[in-house]
Amino acid sequence: MDKFGKSQPVKRREDTRFLTGRGRYVDDIAPEGSAVAYILRSPVAHAEITELDVSDARDAEGVLAVLTFDDLAQIGLHPYQKGEVITNADGTPAADPKRPILAEGRVRYVGEPIACVIAETLAQAKDAAELIAFDFDDLPVHVGLETGGPQIHDEAPENIAYDYEKGDGASVAAVMATAAHRVTVPVMDNRVLIVPMEPRGAFAEWGDDGRVHLCFGGQGVWGMKDDLADNLGIDRERVRITNPDVGGGFGLKGMPFPEYFMIAAASKHIARPVRWMSERTEGMLSDHAGRDLISTCELGFDADHKLIAYSVDTISNLGAYNSHYGQPIQSELFEKVLMGTYDCQAAFLRVRGIYTNTSLVDAYRGAGRPEAIFALERAMDQAARELGVDPVTLRRKNFIAADAFPYRTATGELYDVGDFNKVMDRGLAEADWDGFAARKAASEAAGKLRGRGLCYYIESILGDPDEWAHVEFRDDGGVNLYVGTQSNGQGHETVYAQFLADQTGIPAALIDVIQGDSDRIPSGGGTGGSRSVTTQNNATLKTVGTLVTDMSAFLKAEFGGEVTFDDERFRVEGTNETPTMLEAAALARDKGRDDLLSVREQAEIEGRSYPNGCHIAEVEIDPETGETKVVKYSVVDDFGNLINPMLAEGQVHGGVAQGIGQALTEMCVYDDEGQLVTASFMDYAMPRADDMPFVKFVSEPVPSTHNVMGMKGCGEAGTVGALAAVANAVADTLWPLGVRRIDMPFTPQKVWRAVNGAKESEQFAAQ
Numbered sequence: 054m055d056k057f058g059k060s061q062p063v064k065r066r067e068d069t070r071f072l073t074g075r076g077r078y079v080d081d082i083a084p085e086g087s088a089v090a091y092i093l094r095s096p097v098a099h100a101e102i103t104e105l106d107v108s109d110a111r112d113a114e115g116v117l118a119v120l121t122f123d124d125l126a127q128i129g130l131h132p133y134q135k136g137e138v139i140t141n142a143d144g145t146p147a148a149d150p151k152r153p154i155l156a157e158g159r160v161r162y163v164g165e166p167i168a169c170v171i172a173e174t175l176a177q178a179k180d181a182a183e184l185i186a187f188d189f190d191d192l193p194v195h196v197g198l199e200t201g202g203p204q205i206h207d208e209a210p211e212n213i214a215y216d217y218e219k220g221d222g223a224s225v226a227a228v229m230a231t232a233a234h235r236v237t238v239p240v241m242d243n244r245v246l247i248v249p250m251e252p253r254g255a256f257a258e259w260g261d262d263g264r265v266h267l268c269f270g271g272q273g274v275w276g277m278k279d280d281l282a283d284n285l286g287i288d289r290e291r292v293r294i295t296n297p298d299v300g301g302g303f304g305l306k307g308m309p310f311p312e313y314f315m316i317a318a319a320s321k322h323i324a325r326p327v328r329w330m331s332e333r334t335e336g337m338l339s340d341h342a343g344r345d346l347i348s349t350c351e352l353g354f355d356a357d358h359k360l361i362a363y364s365v366d367t368i369s370n371l372g373a374y375n376s377h378y379g380q381p382i383q384s385e386l387f388e389k390v391l392m393g394t395y396d397c398q399a400a401f402l403r404v405r406g407i408y409t410n411t412s413l414v415d416a417y418r419g420a421g422r423p424e425a426i427f428a429l430e431r432a433m434d435q436a437a438r439e440l441g442v443d444p445v446t447l448r449r450k451n452f453i454a455a456d457a458f459p460y461r462t463a464t465g466e467l468y469d470v471g472d473f474n475k476v477m478d479r480g481l482a483e484a485d486w487d488g489f490a491a492r493k494a495a496s497e498a499a500g501k502l503r504g505r506g507l508c509y510y511i512e513s514i515l516g517d518p519d520e521w522a523h524v525e526f527r528d529d530g531g532v533n534l535y536v537g538t539q540s541n542g543q544g545h546e547t548v549y550a551q552f553l554a555d556q557t558g559i560p561a562a563l564i565d566v567i568q569g570d571s572d573r574i575p576s577g578g579g580t581g582g583s584r585s586v587t588t589q590n591n592a593t594l595k596t597v598g599t600l601v602t603d604m605s606a607f608l609k610a611e612f613g614g615e616v617t618f619d620d621e622r623f624r625v626e627g628t629n630e631t632p633t634m635l636e637a638a639a640l641a642r643d644k645g646r647d648d649l650l651s652v653r654e655q656a657e658i659e660g661r662s663y664p665n666g667c668h669i670a671e672v673e674i675d676p677e678t679g680e681t682k683v684v685k686y687s688v689v690d691d692f693g694n695l696i697n698p699m700l701a702e703g704q705v706h707g708g709v710a711q712g713i714g715q716a717l718t719e720m721c722v723y724d725d726e727g728q729l730v731t732a733s734f735m736d737y738a739m740p741r742a743d744d745m746p747f748v749k750f751v752s753e754p755v756p757s758t759h760n761v762m763g764m765k766g767c768g769e770a771g772t773v774g775a776l777a778a779v780a781n782a783v784a785d786t787l788w789p790l791g792v793r794r795i796d797m798p799f800t801p802q803k804v805w806r807a808v809n810g811a812k813e814s815e816q817f818a819a820q
Contacts, residue, residue, distance in 0.1 A: 273579015
């Protein structure tokens with residue numbers, strides 16, 4: 054393990070800056086004298102625009118420009134945004150309706166941008182927006198998670214954006230027909246808002262050289278660079294993108310949004326920098342949301358309870374348009390872990406993505422993998438109850454055996470390694486599985502109901518397998534490490550510096566991590582899909598290898614002996630010379646060997662890694678109020694080799710908190726007219742500290758063979774496992790009362806109704 058990081062829980066170096074108010078977020082660093090943008094948004098979910106008169110607004114005090122759809126092309130901006138489009142089961146491309154940057158003739162969701170007002174101050178921009186004459190004719194609204202309803206796009210009959218399949222439905226159905234036991238489970242995955250601590254924001258400025266600089270709170274710079282260049286119709290060399298400190302991303306900030314294009318074009322139009330910052334309710338209305346799908350899962354077992362077939366039929370809400378990655382999330386990404394950790398080759402997935410008059414839906418922590426594992430693990434748990442089998446026993450019977458790896462799944466993923474029984478054994482021990490009966494009895498004595506839930510998850514890291522790193526020795530004795538990923542609070546500054554320090558002996562305090570600037574970074578895949586640490590440190594490792602080789606050759610030429618390096622010092626055979634890496638760099642500088650002071654390498658990981666683990670939750674329910682509390686939570690994860698266990702544990706804690714939030718409190722609600730009912734924290738219930746239990750985290754590594762460091766991603770794993778663990782615990786609590794289905798979120802009212810409905814049914818049956 055020493056070769057690939059000493060696995061020490063080093064404290065995060067960036068936290069001092071953040072906790073003392075010295076972070077440099079996008080709204081802190083906008084240029085002096087920037088104009089301010091304010092976006093007028095649709096107050097209705099579906100309507101034809103009959104009037105949009107901005108003349109009074111343009112004449113208002115302090116106003117520099119007012120832009121509508123018709124103005125965008127005139128100021129040099131292609132007025133539509135692109136999104137990924139998948140392929141239907143019949144081989145045709147999925148629907149690809151135009152997504153206008155500002156509404157074109159019709160609005161399709163509450164919060165859709167209609168006009169952009171640029172003024173000297175935000176107050177002036179808001180006042181001017183009040184002067185815009187906006188009138189419309191209402192159209193019928195479609196918000197239900199179902200096909201059909203009022204047509205939203207001509208390109209999508211029945212509002213079906215795509216009809217996607219993976220696997221052979223007919224052959225899986227034939228296998229299913231032979232099953233001794235068949236279990237069908239509907240699983241609702243509720244829509245959630247992402248609401249990072251820092252809302253979205255950006256500023257744009259144009260230089261005298263004709264180049265544009267867009268700074269936004271994001272998860273990488275290169276995707277935005279390409280898209281902005283395309284929409285502005287300029288060479289990529291004329292675009293600079295930066296990401297400063299970012300207060301949480303979670304998938305939301307990995308996407309281009311309409312405001313970024315608007316302000317870049319507006320800045321050129323008025324010849325001034327322009328800034329924009331979302332307010333909280335504005336973000337709730339206009340940010341993309343997460344999840345929002347319903348799946349019907351069917352499992353087929355033989356007489357010995359071996360899983361022989363699995364099929365899933367999903368309807369997924371895309372919102373009003375295709376978001377950037379909206380179509381692939383519940384189709385191509387869902388399928389990657391469709392069969393989870395179970396040895397079953399007969400698997401079939403059908404997904405229909407639909408348009409509704411709601412905000413767009415895209416990636417949220419895990420992006421398709423939490424949804425797939427939630428559906429599968431809820432179905433497996435319910436199957437165990439219906440079959441009268443212990444849920445642990447059912448999982449053990451169906452796990453992929455440790456000696457079966459590398460294992461090709463039914464959907465084509467190549468799992469490199471795994472020992473699921475070993476990890477689950479540790480999970481059961483850490484959770485004191487055998488002591489549950491005593492805890493349940495104690496809860497009952499206190500008038501509470503208690504249940505427990507297990508989830509065994511696996512996820513696939515995503516994104517570009519290729520990354521690069523650049524090590525540069527500075528004149529002041531420090532070192533710059535340039536990286537192509539982007540921290541959103543994960544601790545990259547610490548972990549990347551720690552890894553380079555471990556490989557070179559350079560003190561971590563002397564290493565500055567440089568990220569988020571397309572002018573200083575030649576390429577990069579950004580952050581998302583749990584890719585960052587694995588891909589970035591793989592590139593750093595290759596860069597260090599080149600650095601050691603080149604520096605060793607230099608030292609051999611200087612001192613005449615063979616040179617070795619032990620991760621701390623070079624040693625020159627036959628001499629007393631043992632320079633450190635920094636001392637060797639200083640000597641190279643003195644000798645005019647500047648070529649040795651800047652080393653850049655690119656590297657690609659051999660294959661994806663597959664983090665997996667066991668989550669066990671225990672809940673208590675107060676039958677008098679319906680209040681549900683997670684009172685005990687244990688996680689044993691296989692993340693492979695860890696560089697910094699403390700940061701990995703922090704990622705798990707954060708992911709579990711987001712999973713518990715979705716399970717217990719969070720629900721994005723639209724009424725029948727498409728109005729967002731949960732548009733503030735007065736109505737949208739984010740989890741609070743008292744909703745969280747102590748989360749016990751233990752690492753049980755089975756190192757990956759798909760990268761030389763043996764690492765596996767950890768950023769999203771907490772959420773992937775938490776949803777089903779909590780849901781299964783609630784189901785376990787309510788099953789003895791006769792409750793056979795209850796969907797997230799498990800709010801007090803919903804749980805109270807389930808408990809009391811079951812009591813009423815018992816009383817009716819007794820009469």
